[in-house]
Amino acid sequence: MLKKDNGGNCPKENSQEITPMMQQYYKMKEQSGEAILFFRLGDFYEMFDEDAQTASKELELTLTSRSKSPMCGIPYHAAEGYINKLINKGYKVAICEQIGDPKAKGLTKREIIKIVTPGTVMNESALPGLQNNYIALIHENGNKLILAGADISTGECFYSVYEGSGRCQVLCDELYRLMMAELLIIEGISCKEKICEFLSLHIPKCVITKIKEISPAVDDRITEHFDADNRPARAEASAAIATLLDYLHLTAKTDLSHLNHLTYLDASTNLVIDAYTLRNLEITHNLHDGGKKGTLFSVLDFTGTAMGSRKLSKWLEYPLLDRYKIEQRLDAVEEMVNDFSRREQLSTQLKSIYDFERLLTRVEIGSANARDMLALKKSLYALPQLKSSLHGSKAALLQEIDKNIQTYEDLAALLEKSIADNPGFLLRDGGIIKDGFDEELDEYRHLASDSQSLLQHMEDEERQKTGIKSLKISYNKVFGYYIEIRKSNLEQVPDNYIRKQTLVNTERYITPTLKEFETKILGAQEKILQIEYRLFTEVREEVKKHVASIQVTAHNIACLDVITAFAETASAYNYIRPAINGNGSIVIKDGRHPLIERILTREIFVPNDTILDNGENEILIITGPNMAGKSTYMRQTALLTLMAQAGSFIPAREAIISPVDRIFTRIGASDDLASGQSTFMVEMNEVAHILKYATKNSLIILDEIGRGTSTFDGMSIARAVIEYIRDKVAAKTLFATHYHELTDLEDDKHVKNYCVAVREKGSKVSFLRRIVSGSADKSYGIHVAKLAGLPKAVTDRAEKILADLETADKEKNSSPKTTVPAKETAPQPMMDTLFASTLSTELMKLDVSTMTPLEAMNILYKLQQHAKREAGKL
Incomplete structure (x- = not known):
C-alpha cells in the first residue's frame, strides 16, 4: 500500500508566533518527509498535527493539543511496541532524539537518528522470525x-x-x-x-x-x-x-x-516457478491468507533453526536444475535417513543454535545487547558437537558443510568469561559483565556493595598509623567524607592530613586517599555502568571481527538444517529417494500428494502412477468426474517433481525424475474478482503465458481449460491448446478436462487418455481416486451435487432433465458417431489389482508386534472401510 505524505510543512501562521521548540519540530518534520515523526520531549515521544491525528487513530491514543496543534504522545521506553504497530500497518516512523544536554540552557539540540520503514525495521520483535x-x-x-x-x-x-x-x-x-x-x-x-x-x-x-x-x-x-x-x-x-x-x-x-x-x-541455474504456479501449488504461501499453514513448506519444515527455515523456503522456491547438484543433496539426505543416531544428534544440536544471521547483523550495526551475546555464546558452544556429529560423513555435501563450519573456541571462551549468565535486557541497566573479568569493575562493585565495611577498615588503619584511638571518619553532604580529630591529639596529626574545617573541640581533615575513596564511593554506581558499557562494547567489537567468517558458518548450518529436515520428513512419512536422469521422462509409481495425505485422518490416501516423457506419453488427457481427484493427481505430479529437484525425498514407492526447466500451472481462478477481470480472461492470460514460455523440458499442468465460456468455444480452445502443445511446444503435459470429446486426440505418438476410476453399483457411485488408462464417458455432476448436500428434490429433478436431454441428443444424432468410443472406465481385473496395491502398501507399514489389541482393531476397521469404498459398498 502506498501511504500518502503526512505533511511536513510549517503552519500558515507567522513563524514568529511559533515557539522555538515547535520551529525545531517543523524543521525535523520537513526532513522526515512522509514518515510519522516521533519527537523526543523529556520522557515522551510527541507527535503533532497530521502525524498526531494519524497516530491517535492507528494506535488508539488520546488526542490533545498544544499551541492550537493536535498532539499525542507515548512513553519513550514503550516506543518499540508502538513503532511495530505502525510498521505493520504500512507506515514509516522517524525517530528524533535529544542529542544535547537536556539540563543545558536554551533549546535542546535534536536530530533524526533513524527512519524505520517496513523494509528496514531491525527490532527483533517486529521481524518475521522464520521469514526474510x-x-x-x-x-x-x-x-x-x-x-x-x-x-x-x-x-x-x-x-x-x-x-x-x-x-x-x-x-x-x-x-x-x-x-x-x-x-x-x-x-x-x-x-x-x-x-x-x-x-x-x-x-x-x-x-x-x-x-x-x-x-x-x-x-x-x-x-x-x-x-x-x-x-x-x-x-x-x-x-x-x-x-x-x-x-x-x-x-x-x-x-x-x-x-x-x-x-x-540467475534463473538459468534453477527450475523456474512463476507466480501463478507458486500460488496454485501452495509451495510456501497458502491461498487462504498467504501464510505457511497448509503448504508444502509446512509439511517439510522439520528445521531446528530460523536460518534453516528461511533456507528451506529458498530451496523450495528455487529448485535446482543441475543433475549433479541435485544428486549431491540427495546423497546427503540419504546418508541422514540411514543414520538415525546421527540425525537425532544433529536435530538436537541444531535446536540449540540461535539465529546467527540476525544476531551478527545486530553486532555489526551496534545494536546487539547482552542477551544477544549470551545467545551467540550458546550457539558457538554447540558448534564443536555439531562438527563431531558430522565427522566421518561420506556424502560430499556433508563433507563440504563440515569443512566450512568453524568452531570459534576462543570467542566462545571470551563470551563465557565476560557476559553475565542472566544479563538485563537494556545495557544502561548494568549487570551485564561477570565478576572477575575486570579488576577495576570488581573494585567499584566491591565499593558499592560494601562501602561501610571498607570505611571501617580505613578508619582502623588510620588509627593504627597515627596512634590516635579517638580518630573517626565521618560524612556530611556539605564536606563529604572527613577525618575528625580532637584538639588534644593535634600533635599526632600526620603531615599528609589537609585541614578542612575547625570546630570548637575538634579539627576535620581530608587526605588524598580519603578523597579518592569518596570519589569512588559517590560515583561507584555511575562508574560501574560506564565500565560495564565500555567492556561490553570492547567484547562486541571483538565479535565484530569474526562476523564475515561466522556468516559463512551460518549459511552452512542452514543448509545442514534443511538436509536434516528432509531426512526427518522422509523417515517420518515413508518417502523414498527419487532417481535422477536426463532422458526427459518422469516415472512415478504409487505417488502420493504430500499435503493431502497429511490432512486425511479417516481414510487412506490412494496412491497413483505417473508416466510422462517426450514421446508417446507426452500429453495425458485426464477425464472423469469433478471431486474425484484429477486436480489432486496433477498437483501431486508437479509437487513431487519440484521436491525431487529441491533435493528432497518424495512420497512414492519408486520414482525416476528428469529435471524440468519450468513448471506451469493453470488451476482455479482465485483472483478473478479482485483483478476486475472475468474468470475466462484470467484463464486465457495464464494459458497465453504458458504457451509463450514453455519448452520441451517444461512440465505443464492445465485444469479444465475453456470452462469460462460457452461449450463450443471452450471445447475449441481446449483442443487448440492441446494441439499447439503437441505440435509446437512438446512439453510434458497433464490436461484435465470435462470435455469428453477431446479424448479422440489420443494417438500412439504423443497423447494418451487417462481417467479417474469409478465404480457404479445401481444408483450408487464410488470415486476410487485411482488414475487408470482410458477415458470417462460421464461427468457424474449430479452425484457430486448430492455429495455437496443439494436438496433431494433438486437432484431428482436434475436427473429427470438429464435423461430427457440425453434422449433428445440420441435422437438428434442417430447417425454413426465419428469420435472414438469411450473406453471402459474401470475393468474389474484392473480394479482388483489396484485394490491390492493400495491396501498392501498400508499393511506393509504396520508393526503388528508392537500394537495393542485396541489399536489393531481400530486399524483393521479403517482398512475394512477403505476396502468397502473401493468395492462400491459404501
Whole structure:
C-alpha cells in the first residue's frame, strides 16, 4: 500500500508566533518527509498535527493539543511496541532524539537518528522470525529492468537483470517469491502501473516508496560495500544496487558493512516457478491468507533453526536444475535417513543454535545487547558437537558443510568469561559483565556493595598509623567524607592530613586517599555502568571481527538444517529417494500428494502412477468426474517433481525424475474478482503465458481449460491448446478436462487418455481416486451435487432433465458417431489389482508386534472401510 505524505510543512501562521521548540519540530518534520515523526520531549515521544491525528487513530491514543496543534504522545521506553504497530500497518516512523544536554540552557539540540520503514525495521520483535524481511528496488535502463534487493536483518544482498518482451512478468514472478515488505520504484519505470497492480493483488501489504533518481555516487557506494571480485559487471545493475544502499543508509543511519556479499539471481541455474504456479501449488504461501499453514513448506519444515527455515523456503522456491547438484543433496539426505543416531544428534544440536544471521547483523550495526551475546555464546558452544556429529560423513555435501563450519573456541571462551549468565535486557541497566573479568569493575562493585565495611577498615588503619584511638571518619553532604580529630591529639596529626574545617573541640581533615575513596564511593554506581558499557562494547567489537567468517558458518548450518529436515520428513512419512536422469521422462509409481495425505485422518490416501516423457506419453488427457481427484493427481505430479529437484525425498514407492526447466500451472481462478477481470480472461492470460514460455523440458499442468465460456468455444480452445502443445511446444503435459470429446486426440505418438476410476453399483457411485488408462464417458455432476448436500428434490429433478436431454441428443444424432468410443472406465481385473496395491502398501507399514489389541482393531476397521469404498459398498 502506498501511504500518502503526512505533511511536513510549517503552519500558515507567522513563524514568529511559533515557539522555538515547535520551529525545531517543523524543521525535523520537513526532513522526515512522509514518515510519522516521533519527537523526543523529556520522557515522551510527541507527535503533532497530521502525524498526531494519524497516530491517535492507528494506535488508539488520546488526542490533545498544544499551541492550537493536535498532539499525542507515548512513553519513550514503550516506543518499540508502538513503532511495530505502525510498521505493520504500512507506515514509516522517524525517530528524533535529544542529542544535547537536556539540563543545558536554551533549546535542546535534536536530530533524526533513524527512519524505520517496513523494509528496514531491525527490532527483533517486529521481524518475521522464520521469514526474510526483504526490501527491493526496481530500476529501468533502456529495454532492461533491474531488480536490486536486500534483507538488512540477515545481510543478504542480490540483484538480477530482466530483458525481452516478457521482462515485466518475469520480474513480477520474482517479486512474488520475495514477498518483500517494501518496494522502491525509481521514477520513470514504463511498467510501473502493471507492477503496482500486481502488488495490490498478490502482495497487498508491500509498501511502495518512490525514488526520484539513481544514486549520485554509484562507484563510491559500490566500492564501500563490495570487494573487486564481488561487484556487478553491468553499470545499470551497479546503479540500482547503489541507489538501494543509499536509501538504506538514509533510513537506518547506521553501519551497514555487513551488506558485503552480492548474489546474482540467475534463473538459468534453477527450475523456474512463476507466480501463478507458486500460488496454485501452495509451495510456501497458502491461498487462504498467504501464510505457511497448509503448504508444502509446512509439511517439510522439520528445521531446528530460523536460518534453516528461511533456507528451506529458498530451496523450495528455487529448485535446482543441475543433475549433479541435485544428486549431491540427495546423497546427503540419504546418508541422514540411514543414520538415525546421527540425525537425532544433529536435530538436537541444531535446536540449540540461535539465529546467527540476525544476531551478527545486530553486532555489526551496534545494536546487539547482552542477551544477544549470551545467545551467540550458546550457539558457538554447540558448534564443536555439531562438527563431531558430522565427522566421518561420506556424502560430499556433508563433507563440504563440515569443512566450512568453524568452531570459534576462543570467542566462545571470551563470551563465557565476560557476559553475565542472566544479563538485563537494556545495557544502561548494568549487570551485564561477570565478576572477575575486570579488576577495576570488581573494585567499584566491591565499593558499592560494601562501602561501610571498607570505611571501617580505613578508619582502623588510620588509627593504627597515627596512634590516635579517638580518630573517626565521618560524612556530611556539605564536606563529604572527613577525618575528625580532637584538639588534644593535634600533635599526632600526620603531615599528609589537609585541614578542612575547625570546630570548637575538634579539627576535620581530608587526605588524598580519603578523597579518592569518596570519589569512588559517590560515583561507584555511575562508574560501574560506564565500565560495564565500555567492556561490553570492547567484547562486541571483538565479535565484530569474526562476523564475515561466522556468516559463512551460518549459511552452512542452514543448509545442514534443511538436509536434516528432509531426512526427518522422509523417515517420518515413508518417502523414498527419487532417481535422477536426463532422458526427459518422469516415472512415478504409487505417488502420493504430500499435503493431502497429511490432512486425511479417516481414510487412506490412494496412491497413483505417473508416466510422462517426450514421446508417446507426452500429453495425458485426464477425464472423469469433478471431486474425484484429477486436480489432486496433477498437483501431486508437479509437487513431487519440484521436491525431487529441491533435493528432497518424495512420497512414492519408486520414482525416476528428469529435471524440468519450468513448471506451469493453470488451476482455479482465485483472483478473478479482485483483478476486475472475468474468470475466462484470467484463464486465457495464464494459458497465453504458458504457451509463450514453455519448452520441451517444461512440465505443464492445465485444469479444465475453456470452462469460462460457452461449450463450443471452450471445447475449441481446449483442443487448440492441446494441439499447439503437441505440435509446437512438446512439453510434458497433464490436461484435465470435462470435455469428453477431446479424448479422440489420443494417438500412439504423443497423447494418451487417462481417467479417474469409478465404480457404479445401481444408483450408487464410488470415486476410487485411482488414475487408470482410458477415458470417462460421464461427468457424474449430479452425484457430486448430492455429495455437496443439494436438496433431494433438486437432484431428482436434475436427473429427470438429464435423461430427457440425453434422449433428445440420441435422437438428434442417430447417425454413426465419428469420435472414438469411450473406453471402459474401470475393468474389474484392473480394479482388483489396484485394490491390492493400495491396501498392501498400508499393511506393509504396520508393526503388528508392537500394537495393542485396541489399536489393531481400530486399524483393521479403517482398512475394512477403505476396502468397502473401493468395492462400491459404501
